[in-house]
Amino acid sequence: MSESAVTLPQQSADAPATVVSAKPVVMPDPGRGTDLHVRVSAPATGTGLPVVVFSHGFGWSMDGYAPLADHWAAQGFVVVQPTHLDSRTLDIPADDPRTPKIWRIRVNDLTRVLDDLDVLEAAVPGLSGRVDRDRVAVAGHSWGAQTASTLLGARVLDADGAPGEDLSDPRVKAGVLFALTGLGDDLTPFAVEHLPFLRPSFAAMTTPALIVAGDSDRSHLSTRGPDWFTDPYVHSPGPKSLLTLFDAEHSLGGIPGHEVAETTDESPARVALIQRLSTAYLRSALTADDTAWKAAATALEEDPEPLGRLRSK
Template identity: 45%
Template sequence: MTDHIAIPARAGDALAGPLVSVAPVAFPSRDRPAELQVRLTVPMTDRALPIVVLSHGHGPSQYVSSLYGYAPLANYLAASGFAVLQPTHLDSATLGLRHADSPEAPLYWRSRARDVSSVLDHLGVLDKVIPDVATRMDTGRIAVVGHSMGGHTASMVLGAQPRDPATGHRVNARDERVSAGVVMAAPGRGGDALNPRAARDYPVLKDTDFTTMAPPTLVVAGDQDHAHHLNVVGAAWQTDAFHLSPGP
């Protein structure tokens, strides 16, 4: 992958100058089996900073699935003028909780969506860490970006509703403070598109309703990213959020 951090699409699109990254920042995490830790990455600028919450994937790598991953993307977004917040979700390989005796393990799908809202609930934590940055964060402009299982998380925050396999009920985790999103290589619909093994191991993926995902959303998928371990229909599966949601 080429690092395009210093190359704006048009003159003036990207901000000149260095970035500041602070981690870990501890956020309130009551009734959570591990502390909610977040990385903040921002440009050194006096401008107001729209907020991006970046949700990591569930992959097997040790540190990509945590606040320590996605540096090229986080840095690019920060260099483009955003305050980037990266929570470490409970399914991160760094925490060792994937095989815990918890009804949410191994994906912690419901907790992931709560993490995004919790970060936004407690932005005041940053007043004590980087007070100058905290005063410039634009809470009226918030987006969520997610990759892989993080894309599933972003979809939920944007309004998609999975069916809870334990109760059979739809789960609404929509956070109205989030006005736009980016969903990258995310799980698609369930049903007959899902690999039988994935349906057994990750039952929450059996049924996701994208018709309630209305905010503007960029859906990114690779045409060679077949994810055979998850689905039986091929790379197009990861475009379901685009085709099945009503939003622009």
């Protein structure tokens, strides 16, 4: 679809577009052992709508991350949220034979969504014919960010330190990665034993991405401090942008949801900044309209009491 065919609803945060949503869209998957359930949200108006596929953090589901999913949909994006096998809603036991492979099944969930966008498009009343499948981004938080990063070119190192399978997807044009874990050189003994897939290489993560990290995010999975979460920016080729949020912990102010128990650093202002910058970034990356991105970056730089710092390369 040509750029001239894109008619996103140009909405402000104070006057968002009406959003329509369908859930669960059930995608049978015998090989997975559990059918894939997906939520699809989209603005009620507009054509040539870009797609954002969002991968949730550990234990969450398609029903989480409303501050992101609902906001993006209201700003003109089709937001697709699969429920991964680690979701608490599925209650899969730790000794399930699929557990060691869940990180890889998560990646399959995202590629399955991309393979069957026609099915998902048809599930939302009035959405057919309004989706631009050539403008696709992936996003995710925590484990979901790692899942999404593999489609951007990040690779999991094997036991000998060699890069594993290339799972990048050329259909994906950009990414937004929230609290993405860093290199595996400084993992805690627990992480080494139980989470061997936390050994990424970002050397081939060439797809453009916005990486969001909190400067108070201290993980029990790494012996390093909050700078661990900046590794994806430092060690990946450009073009990348890094938004470092001041005083933000792993939930980055509350992106998983409003007033959820996991949020220890609740900050509506911080979440609003994330909404504004991530939306502007997605619009720039997927529609070649960088007006909002430049304006948001300038506003952050000129703010006398900024909530974060933005770097780009």
